[in-house]
Amino acid sequence: MPCLLSDNGLPVCAMCEQVDRYKVLQIGYDPEHDRLTWDGWEIHCGQSLEVLLPDRLGGGTWRHVSFECNDAGWYMPDQPGVSPAGLWAREATAD
DSSP: OOOOEOOOOOOOOTTTGGGEEEEEEEEEEEEEEEEEEETTTHHHHHHHHEEEEEEEEEOEEEEEOEEEEETTTEEOTTSOOOSSTEEEEEEEEOO
């Protein structure tokens, strides 16, 4: 079963139930600097994170993606038409 959003909007992993092993935050956008942001730092071209990509069933799946920017704005090369701003992203936390 894929990872889903709970009733409070926070991602939860229905398969492993080990959400506490991840830092999960939404990707933001800073228009003044034209940068994506996550956890207080700027995302730069070529960087990658694991993001929760929405599916047609109202849930989503975690996918490792990279971020790029061109004259049209920020995008994920393997995810045409999906804006990275506002997506949930996660990284593993230290035990």
